[in-house]
Amino acid sequence: MLKIVRYVLQDIIRSRIIIAYTLILLAASFGLFNLGGDVSKGLIGLLSLIMLVVPLVCLIFGTIHFYNSYEFIELLASQPLKRRTILLGEFLGVAGALCGALLLGIGLPVLLYAAGATGFTLLAVGVVLTLVFVALAFLGAVATRDKARGVGMAMLIWFYFALLHGGLMLLIMFAFEDYPLEKPTMAMIALNPIDLGRVVVLLQMDVSALMGYTGALMKDLLGTASGISSAAGILLLWILIPLGLALWIFRRKDL
């Protein structure tokens, strides 16, 4: 499997897209830290960037990469290799490359300007989101053979998690305005890895005081060691479930 990972990594780096991604992240985060004037503003800017750009890039890049290496995957499948090894190798290669780009592109500026708990939480959330959305991209790509449909699906997934989910939450909240909504809201937040990551980071920042009673509840849930591990657990599920589903489909698939 390590061989596959290495091969995928080499292939990705040769394509130079990942280098462009790294450079863009670097430029954006240095820009945010220098323009905003103070560190917390820079971090908030970075948070928005990570919440929008990282999922999009992971989904599109993961999907396209999967389709482009279809022939290579077919070749591997003809060898005495388990399907699981092939897909996990591909996944680790892609996710590893994207995580590396993120750690360089955002980790370096964070280390220089905001080396604190908030900065590192932000980075960790970025890495986890990368894993989640590469897994989702693979799920989409495995499910359909047609590249156009696959990319469309990736876009839809991004659109749902980045925008629609929040809109739906607002709709539901308006519909059930008269009921206590703290716990349902938190459950709905857990249904979206982007929102969950955002709240975890915001709770580290002092804006958490604005969140009033709900924020206090959330902080009770997530601020403690057990809370952080439960959030990490939920995010881990967000990696494992799509990846497991993708494996399940890939194993039964007629390539």
Next chain:
Amino acid sequence: MMSFPHRLLCLSLAPGVAWAAVLHVGPGKEHATLRGALNAAGAGDTITVHSGTYREGALLVDKPIQLVGEDWPVLDGEGKYQIVTITAAGVEMSGFEVRNGGAGSLEDVAGIKVSGTRQAVVRNNRVRNCNFGIYVSKANECRILDNDVLGVQGGAHESGNAIHLWSCENITVTGNKVHDHRDGIYLEFASHSVIEHNLVGDNLRYGLHYMFSHESTFRHNRFERNGAGVAVMYTRKVDMSFNHFGDNWGSSAYGLMLKDMSDGRIIGNSFVRNSIAIAMHGSNRMEIEHNLFSGNGWAIQIQRSSSNNNYRSNNFSGNSFDIAADGELDNNRFEKNYWDKYEGYDLNRDGTGDVPYRPVSLYAVVVGRIPPSVLLLRSPIVHLLDQAEKAFPSITPERVVDDAPVMRPHPADTRMANDQTEKP
């Protein structure tokens, strides 16, 4: 030291005495105890207390005399007594450290109590670890100057107020440092009082708490890190100018809370990093001008019951929400404010934006109606909806609008920068 008018006062109060005597208290001096000196002193005398620790229980000052501490003599209440009680007019007390006062459940026990008198002066004392620090009740024209009042660090909830004014007229509270009590400065039925140049911080409840204290003034004070900065309740005509409200941060903290207020002036203050800078409940005819709101969660929360208020020439920058209103507001006029979120243009370059600005964002309305939706703070959907609402206002209150927002921030109010001195 006696000022000139006080000498005259003493002379006029004590016509029988040829000249005021000076009594010395201290180890090896003519009086070993302060109590002895107090008994021996006549009106107009000065008692000088030299350094040392005096455990004499409750001391009553019922003659018009001057109490002067040399090198910070300590009056220790051993956790049992109200240490100094002043009931005579024109008493001046300075230079003491008053500590370890008692506490009572039936009565408010203070470090220094001024009661039922007039023109007393409490100046330059240190009050430590007392339930109530300096307590003025039913007294007029007293002055509380340059004292340093410190409660128990971390604060016990049964703690009293640092400076407590009850049923007074014309009290001046100037240059005091007040920390770690329940309320920093508390006024109830204390009209025509002046609170200036105080440094109020780390108190459990309010920095400054006004109840029924009409026609009062508080200026050039700093309120920092209190449970909530300043609460002004049920009071008319309060002048609040050039104060600094900072770091009153917490899930229900605010810089300034106005409840059933009318005819107040809020001018030239700076509100920095408060969860809510100004919370207004049922407050009418307020003039809010030339203030700076920066880095707050909410700059101003206005309840519908507030009307006829003017918000003019303020600077709003870096607040999560500028204005929150729980519905349509009547006669709240916004003009010539600077809003950092304003996206309009100024074609004729007269410094005033050509498009009106609506300071209540859609999301602010949503959060007001459904508090849990605050979990969507800084999510892209919220930004998108705010932008859509700006283009086609539908939910946000129509009449909360600044028709003439300025393009550049107003220059900082120099009166504040020059006058706000922290006294040592």
